[in-house]
Amino acid sequence: MVIRFLATLLAFTLPTSLMAQGTDTPDPVEVMILGSYHFANPGRDAVNMEVDDVLSPRRQKEIATLSNTLAQWAPTRVVVEARASGPDFELADYADTDTLLSTSRNESVQIGYRLARAMGHRAVFGFDEQPEGDEPDYFPLQSVQQFARANGQEAILTSLFADLQEQISAEQARLPDQTIAGSLIFHNRPDLVEAQHHKLYYSLLSIGDGDAQPGAELNAYWYMRNAKMFAKLNKVAQPGDRVLVIVGSGHSAWLRHFAERMPGYRLVEVMPYLIGANAASRVDGE
Template structure:
């Protein structure tokens, strides 16, 4: 029989060296891939614009009575306001309206607004949200509101049983006093000025403080204050979830909601990876 010719020592050594170099190169490439940062998604910027309710739906403990936003004076102020907000260059406008059953959360009211159908609506969704979206050439406005409960009656009942009804009423009356003061300022101040006041950090904190103070109402397993705050937080978290599910990398979002929501919505924006909170106040000057 024939035996295979033995490999030459030099050739065997050269082959081993080549294999070793390839393995080292592969190891270095693998390490580089593992250590390389993942490609960053484009930053999402969100401006939370807290507003008073232009059309006053009467859903708050105290509701501000303001003059007609369709008046010549207010319409001129809104034209100026929209130009200020347009400098933020939003690519998305999201508002306090429910749209869970609508494709892409796009509000049909915006299409009607663009077509000029029907009488104008006085609420801030149309007067700010729709106007701004039209100014930016956007083809839709999104509704990201969520249902929620406000178990204030249970808080009142606990306060009454524990001799704290007057204390609770005083806290409600303080909200009323702030609302009346806002009404007084609204007689002479522009829409932009009023919104600037509502979006100051101290005003946002004051709006939220009432909910935090409610935690003082409770004993043992009965915690109506915690329940009220928890339901309020749950609604705002659900709003933020709807927003997160709607944005795309690189979006610049104007989120328009009643000012009482501002604290929790801002907090939620700050907690999202890759999101930046844009202060509204400088755009209202």
């Protein structure tokens, strides 16, 4: 009786379009997220890593191998962490790819533009989100630090940033002996991406006194920035697309979250392609 009642209720409450979908459901948008350290080392993160010159012949060869390996997935669109205007979110400087590949160290150019051009894509899309006008700071770390100093909670931040610096220093020491693809493996292992995100951001929830909660606000604004970025991706993607996303690895946890949970999307792991590109680069370098 209860099952019959629920079936009747659903028949009256579900939109006709949903009931009629059946086997006509569009193909999902597949999303592959490539998290990266910043090749150009702009110094904008809380803890930054010194990197060697990706325009050197060795690194250019490794990046080309990585691009060729990612091309095996046959992405139909490339989306990068850069700002572009809607509604199309196309990046104008993609037209200058030939010049940029020899002058720009940005990972969006070196991997994203390179791959899109090789595959004959008409455009590369930018989905970054930054505050404008009266919009909030999406990463209000200064407010968190000021509150922590004034309220005896600075030790939480000191411990967190010491751990981060230790990880970055160890990674930096490994870089000279790693290929580009090999160095990116650390930034894309799902277990590490999730663990690092949880340790940093959720530890910051402790910064506050219940009334003022700057740590919680930072978490909320960071979520907002990434949600807006994925919403822009959704404006670009079409059913059946294979979208390669190239983004700072700090964004990976939330972007993976949306790709796994938003209806009509499917997350594709990048790790097999990084492992393959690393192996190919090792062979080429011998």
